[in-house]
Amino acid sequence: MTVTASEVKALRDRTGAGMMDAKRALEEASGDAEKAVEILRVRGQAKAAKRGEREAGEGVVSSYIHSNDRIGVLVEVDCETDFVARNDEFKQFARDIAIHIAAAAPRWVSEDDVPDAELEREREVLAQQADTSKPPEVQQKMTEGRLRKWLEEVVLLKQEHVHLDKHEGRTIEQLRAEISAKTGENVVIRRFARFQVGD
Secondary structure (H helix, E strand, O other): OOOOHHHHHHHHHHHOOOHHHHHHHHHHOOOOHHHHHHHHHHHHHHHHHHHOOOOOOEEEEEEEEOOOOOEEEEEEEEEOOHHHHOOHHHHHHHHHHHHHHHHHOOOEOOHHHOOHHHHHHHHHHHHHOOOOOOOHHHHHHHHHHHHHHHHHHHEHHHOEOOOHHHHOOOEHHHHHHHHHHHHOOOOEEEEEEEEEOOO
């Protein structure tokens, strides 16, 4: 399958992938641009996982104040170089995360940040709500399913971005992996603080 330079350029513009990566993805997808985007996304996330071990010592602190002046957010998003930290797309990603935090009010960045005591307390509450007419193993599965659902509500990386149209229902972790793939650097949402009047 031969792909044209204009097809490669269009895919690069759309994904930020390198020229050879875009060409190989198009060849593998037999010229189907949508399939090529998916191939690049999967590869990018795999590379991003490898990048996760590298030190992210640069970055930005982004802020967002909601229009009613009653909710504000500060979020630190780190990367490896100041070159990427100054990049407009990286800064926009950090701002998008701040906007999401203002709306979705997560409590922790990642599942690892959830205190064990909090996890156990939630598990106990959910276990008490289980349908006792079901066998114990079914009750346990239902409790674990509800616990996963609860984590999706309170853990930032597990949440779908609130701007569903713009981000097509992708989770914050998927968006983080994408910006990591585009920049070629380890990108880490380090911490956040959300302020709400009267809270």
